[in-house]
Amino acid sequence: MAWKFVLNLYCYVLRSEQTFRVQPEDATGIYGQTILLRCEIDDLIGQVTWTRDGFGLGVDRNLPNFPRYRLEGSEKLGEYTLMISNLQLEDDADFQCQIMATAHFVGMFTRKAKVTVYIPPDTPTIAGDDPIEVEAGEPFNLTCYAANGKPAPTLTWSTGLLPVTEQTYYTIEDQNDGKRQNTTSWLTIIPKKSDQGQRYYCEAKNEGTVGRPLRTSVGLEVLYSPEVSMLVLPNHQRVKEGTSVKFTCEAVSNPSEVTWRWFRQAEELIGQTSGVLAQKVDRDWHGAKVQCEATNKVGSTRQSVILNVEYAPRFTAGPEHVAADVGDDVVLSCTVDGNPEPTIIWMKKDSMKILGSHKQLKLFGVREKDFGIYVCKASILGFNEIQMHVHLLMKGPPKILSPPEQSSRFGETGVVECLSMSVPKPNTILWHKDGEPIDFEELERYQNREEDLPDGKRSIIEIISVQDVDYGSYNCSVENGYGNDTLSIIFTQKEVVPLEYVVAGVLVGVFLIIVAAVVLVVYRRRKSSSSDSGSEISGDSIDKKDDGMPYKVEYNQSGYGNLYNVDAWKSDADKNLYRHSAEYDELNYVPKGASMV
Structure with a gap:
């Protein structure tokens, strides 16, 4: 038993002399670089190896199974430094240097060295x-x-x-x-x-x-x-x-x-x-x-x-004539559009006095002299002035203005017309023929139609294919609440002008035109010669009478020819037929052949 004790003591002394002189430290390296892990041993007895995460790399210093690994240093000096070339991700691990165990010695390990690879x-x-x-x-x-x-x-x-x-x-x-x-x-x-x-x-x-x-x-x-x-x-x-x-x-x-x-x-x-x-x-x-x-x-x-379009003034509605009694308050309207806003003035016709400057002209307590025609003028600088006539009419009984004799040719469509002017307009227009009321529903050839006018009404009888029985006396009666009027109209047959008369008239007209042309040529030649002699005729006015009808002739000679203006003066004797006939002069509703009083 003594010899065993001595042997163990000897082995302990030998083991205590085998130590790590240098142990590896933690290391960092960049992907692809080379790092060294140092390991140095004193009094080495066994073999040395390195482990990576506990896996042994081998005892050959060249580490043939790990071509990027090898041991550096002098084996005699106990240097077993691990060199890792071309660092890879797998090298990011824990490494230890190890003295392997023998039959008489247990193995020894250094502390772990953490290798960190940066990629x-x-x-x-x-x-x-x-x-x-x-x-x-x-x-x-x-x-x-x-x-x-x-x-x-x-x-x-x-x-x-x-x-x-x-x-x-x-x-x-x-x-x-x-x-x-x-x-x-x-x-x-x-x-x-x-x-x-x-x-x-x-x-x-x-x-x-x-x-x-x-x-x-x-x-x-x-x-x-x-x-x-x-x-x-x-x-x-x-x-x-x-x-x-x-x-x-x-x-x-x-x-x-x-x-x-x-x-x-x-x-x-x-x-x-x-x-x-x-x-x-x-x-x-x-x-x-x-x-x-x-x-x-x-x-x-x-x-x-x-x-912003500037445009000329225009009336956006026709004239609205107004009818009133003496003493009424009335408003005359003038609806006008323009850009810029038109300037408006109101005057009474044939007067220069300005009565208003708005689109409406208000008249309070109208008198008889206020009735008549009012003029609304609208103007914009740079455009032509426009004007519209608005009638202020006195209410009164109707007046029939149609001619008392009307005619049509046999076999054609004939027309008998009754034109009544009044304010207010007539309520009814009644027709009689030869003293009997006309039943337009029974007479198929007779058609009656009425037209409203601004200040009156027109009634027309159309007779299809006029026969002898259609000629005669027609009576037209009108009433409007202020009074009534009646007119007897004689409907006669219109004479047909013979064809030879028509041809003769045309030939005479052609002859007169030729004569007028010859006279004009002669006149211009004489005028040219007279102007060369320095003569000059000034404008004059000569009053003449012909068959008792007065008229005035004005003439003026300058340049080429005379300019004549004949203005027949009509008598006012028939004006008393209707007191306010002047208000209707411009309405232009008088039929052909009728006379406006």
């Missing part, structure tokens, strides 16, 4: 084509992606020299190997038109990118809807009616290709597809909104102007 990420990429199409004013996310980094790469944004730190977001994703990571970063931008061509840079880096940062960039193609400007010649704020106006629209946009449309108010002007619209404007264009619309693939933009 730079792949070159980052920005999603989308270069340049990226963005819309001005619309938020857009630029996306940058960097993969396979260890540790996770950090992504930063810039516009070249200026960093961009606002509105950035990122996420980190672990890969299946549990060591590498991917990073995605978003940059939210709101591009402006001025950002056209701007480049954004994304830079990726981690501990593995020392000295060689990785970055990529992308440019912006800023798209924006058309910015439209409009030029109007002449100035749209003052355009005269009938003027041709040229509207020119121009657009700045990206893309620059645009299509054009034109609108008047909300209605599209079909066929107008260019940036120029030429339009002759009238009063209907006054106040109209004229719009041009430019469209590209981003959107549409409109530009508009409102036209």
Whole structure:
């Protein structure tokens, strides 16, 4: 038993002399680099090996199964430093230097040395084509992606020299190997038109990118809807009616290709597809909104102007004649339109006194002398003045103005007319023939129609294919609440002029025309010779009488020929037939052959 004790004591003494002089330290390295893990041993007895995550690499100093590994140093000096070339991801592990056990000694291990391998990420990429199409004013996310980094790469944004730190977001994703990571970063931008061509840079880096940062960039193609400007010649704020106006629209946009449309108010002007619209404007264009619309693939933009078209005054309604009794209050109206607003004046006909300057003329407590014709004049500078006559009529009994004798040819369609003037208009017009009421429903050849006039009524009997029985006496009766009137009309047969008379009349007319032409030629020759002698005839007026009818002849000779103006003076003896007949002079409703009193 003594010899065993001595042997164990000897072995203990020998083991205590075999020690690690230098143990490996934790190490870091970049992918592809070379690192050294030192291991030095004093009084080595056994064999030395290295383990990676507990797996032995072998005792041969050349480590043939691991071509990137080998032991460096002097074996005699106990140097067993592990050199790892071309660091790979698998080298990211725990390493130990180990003295292997023998029959008499147990194995020995150094502490674990943690080897950390830094792997730079792949070159980052920005999603989308270069340049990226963005819309001005619309938020857009630029996306940058960097993969396979260890540790996770950090992504930063810039516009070249200026960093961009606002509105950035990122996420980190672990890969299946549990060591590498991917990073995605978003940059939210709101591009402006001025950002056209701007480049954004994304830079990726981690501990593995020392000295060689990785970055990529992308440019912006800023798209924006058309910015439209409009030029109007002449100035749209003052355009005269009938003027041709040229509207020119121009657009700045990206893309620059645009299509054009034109609108008047909300209605599209079909066929107008260019940036120029030429339009002759009238009063209907006054106040109209004229719009041009430019469209590209981003959107549409409109530009508009409102036209101020100056146009001549015009009456928008016919004259509204007014009937009244003495003492009534009345309003005369003159409905007129124009641009600018017309100037209005009211006067009584044949008077220069201005009575009002508004569209309505108010007369209070009218007197008998106030009845008559009033003139509304409307004017705008630069346009012709217009005027309208409005009658203020005195209410009274009706007066029939038709001629007492009317005729028609046998076999033709005959007409018997009864024209009644009064204010108010007649309520009824009754017809009798030869003392008997006419039943128009029973007489198929007789048709009766009535026409309302501004200050009266006309009743007409049309007789189809006039026969002998249709000629005779017709009686027309009218009534309007102020009184009544009756007229007996003799309907006679119109004589047919023989054809030979017609031919003779035509021949005589032709002869007279020839004679007049000869006289005119002779006169001009004599006039030419007399003017050469310096003679001059001044204008004179000679009053003459012919068959008791007074008339006045005015003549004036100057240049070529005489200018005659014959104005027959009619007697006023029949004016008392109707007190206010002057008010109707301009209504022009008197039938052919009738006399207006």
